Amino acid sequence: MESASSSASPESTTQHKTRMTALALTALGVVYGDIGTSPLYTMKEVFAVSPHPVPLTHDNVFGILSLILWALILVVSVKYVAFVMRADNRGEGGIMALLALAMRNLAGDARKQTTILLLGILGACMFYADGMITPAISVLSAVEGLEVAAPALHSMIVPITLLVIFILFWVQSKGTALVGAMFGPIMLVWFSTLAVLGIVNIALEPSVLQALNPYYAYQFFAVSPWVAFVALGSVVLAVTGAEALYADMGHFGRKPIRLAWFGLVLPALVINYFGQGALILHDASTIKNPFYLMAPEWMLFPLIALATLATVIASQAVISGAFSVSRQAQQLGFLPRMQILHTSENQQGQIYMPRINWILMIGVMALVLGFGSSGDLAAAYGIAVTGDMVITTLLAGVVFHGVWGWSLWRTGVLVAMFLVIDLALFGANVLKIPDGGWVPILIGAVILTLMATWKQGRDLLLSRLRSESMALEPFIEAMGKYPPTRVPGNAIFMTPDASGVPHAMLHNLKHNKVLHERVILLTVKTGDIPYIAEDNRIEVEALEHGFWRITMHYGFKDDLDIPRDLELSSQHGLELESMDTSYFIGKETLFARRASAMAYWREKLFVGLFRNADSATNHFKLPPNRVVELGAQVTL
Known part of the structure; x- marks a missing residue:
């Protein structure tokens, strides 16, 4: 037995290491694209381009390099890798997952819940702003290498950038599974190139x-x-891009992300930044674009092509993240229903949201046209990133204390240490508001208004519908005493309130004077965890006189599919034949009114969002030929 176990152990260890290495390689392409392309513009922005450039002196170069190094160590290695990544929501990370985790431990305290909710929404808004700025600045900075290689091509930088961006967003609907397989190897070449260029230039000024x-x-x-x-x-x-380590944790797990960071990404970044510093000290004129001037002339065009690929990969990761956050926000009730298409039969996380995609593309192109260069756009970049970092620290503090059970003293010390760094970075970026920092603030304010309006409007609508509905139990009793005509088949009435009679049922009874043989009231609930196991998906309750109540439970990253999951009802004694089942959905027409719980203009905004939301038929994957919509007018 001993010899058998000892011989199996090395093999399993080897398989584990191989799997970790493969995941770490894939993580290079998905997780580290954003932070990995920062050397394209960071040093140039510090000394030459920004509205407040640092004087180019020997001591200042040393000081900046030391700041960059320790920012990478303290912000990324310590804060995100060592601590924040441990605050996972059943393996999932990201601002919405962290929000759901923090909210779960504040049940019963409405004031704290409102505060945390506002923080989480603000963090999501900053993520969207970052999602517009990252593709713009990354692709622009890569294409600007043409100016170094061939100054005559200066006028082509913006058109080429716009073309690359259009192609990037156009291919989203095709799915990224095939291209994604190439991301890791390309980024491996990219980080290796960063390190080699850095080493060669450090030799100039050791x-x-x-x-x-x-x-x-x-x-x-x-x-x-x-x-x-x-x-x-x-x-x-x-x-920038440090938050991607946490946001993409659910795809790879902690270990591969940490392995890639400490094994390749951090060393390559540090070596490249120090190589740029050495080049600047050796020849001060290279400050105009130190990254590209690190390379020999023969290498410029291949390096520009590689940099463009790397920035496309960085942008792809941000766009995919925007789709993921949008779906989570939609499931948690902060965004209207939008069409979600799955681009892979094997991987549930690969989704495409057309509306989000084209809105992002328009925003990115507007930024490129409005700013015109990566240097000008860099002024708009920091606010969104540092704002998200501050919010992540605050939410993580709630989790450290409320979930992990840390003492207030221990939590306070750690959170205070992170906040000193985050607030210093945020405060420095506040100075850039007049030079472009107002852009992410404006984007965030618009998205915050939309999300808050939708959330409050939905609550107001449900309150109105609840106040106008009948209690379910007396209604069922009345149906037993004075039964209407019952017709064969199953009628499923979708309702957010399982204790009341759905308006669609009342309208059906009023106009058609019939009820089906079996009437099912179906309520869908989205929980504060990413996924819910199939065993816990469905609750079935038999009521009197042929009435049933079903509750479907989903996580905020689950794929909603009502017909598929209704098959589980057979395990609870309710057999539903799909061809003998009709779905009844309320189709509300909303009207705003003055002197309501919301400002009139916000009511009008909510009505517009409601009218343009995706249909319940598409959202819940209902068979269109089995759906009956019954209208009602509701005054908010």
Whole structure:
């Protein structure tokens, strides 16, 4: 027995290591595209392009390099990798998953729930703003390499960027499974290239390695505190994309993401930044575009092509993240129903949302046309990223204390340490508001208004419908005493309130004077966890006189499919023949009114969102030829 187990152990260990390596390689393409393309513009932004450039001196270069290094270590390695990634919602990460986790432990405290809810929505809004800015600045910065290789092509930078962006968004509907298989190897080549370029240029000025010492960051602040503080607004560009480590945790798990970070990404980034610093110290004129000027002339066009591929991959990850966050927000009730298409038969997470896709594309193109260069656009970048970082820290603090059971003292010390860094980075970016930082604030404000209006409007609508509906139990008793004509078959009435009579049922009874042999009241509930097992999907309750009540439970990342999951009812004694079943849905027509619970303009906005929402038939995957819609007018 001992020899058998000992011989099996190395094999299983080898298989585990191979699997971890494969996942880490895939994570390179999905998780690290954004932070991996930051060397394209960070150093250039610090010294040459930003509205508040840092004077180019030997000490300042050392100070900036030290700040970038320790920002990568403290923000990414310590905050996200060591702590925040442990705050998972049953394996899932991201701002919405963190919000659901934090909300779960505040049941009964409405004031705290409202505060946390607002924070979570703000974080999602900042993510959307980041989702527009990342493709614009990444692709622009890559294509700007043409100006270094061939200055005559300067006028083609924006058109080429727009073309790349259009192709990027156009292929979303085709699915990313095939292209995604190439992401990891391409990013492996990209990070290897970053490291090689860095090593070659560090050899020009080896003394730059002294900036590994945090003393140079401290000295930078001690000698020039205001310059150093302002510089943080550009240094933060080096850590953009850190939130992707947490957001994509559900796809890969902690270990592969950590393996890729410490095994390749962090070393390659640090080496490249230090290589750029060495080049600048060796030749100050290279500050105009230190990344591309690191490379020999023969390598420029291949490097531009590789950089463009890397930025497309970075943008792809952000776009996929926007689809994922949108679906989660929709399931949790913060966005209207929108069409969701699955682009892979094997992977549930690969989805495409046409409306989100084209809105993002228009926003990205508008940013490219409005700013015209990565340097100008960088001023708009930091606010969204640092705002999301602050919110993540606050929500994580709630989880540390409420879920993990940490003491207030222990939680407070850790959260305070993270907040000092996050707020310093955020404060430095506030200075850039007049130069473009207002853009993500405006985007966030618009999305916040839409999400808050939809959430409050839905609550108001449900309240109106509930106040006008009859209690279910007396209605069923009346149907038993004074039965209407019952016709063969099953009638499923979709209702958000399982305790009341659906309006569609009342209208059907009023106009058609009949009820089906079996009447099922179906309520769909979305929980605060990502996925719900099939065993816990459905609750079936038999009522009197042929009435049944079914409750469907979904996680906020589950795929909603009512006909598929109704087959589970047979396990609870309710057999439903699909061809003998009709679905009845209420089709409300809304009217805004003054002196209501919401401002009149917000009511009008909600009515517009409601009218343009995807149909319940598509949303719940109901068979269109089995659906009956019955209208009702509701005044908000």
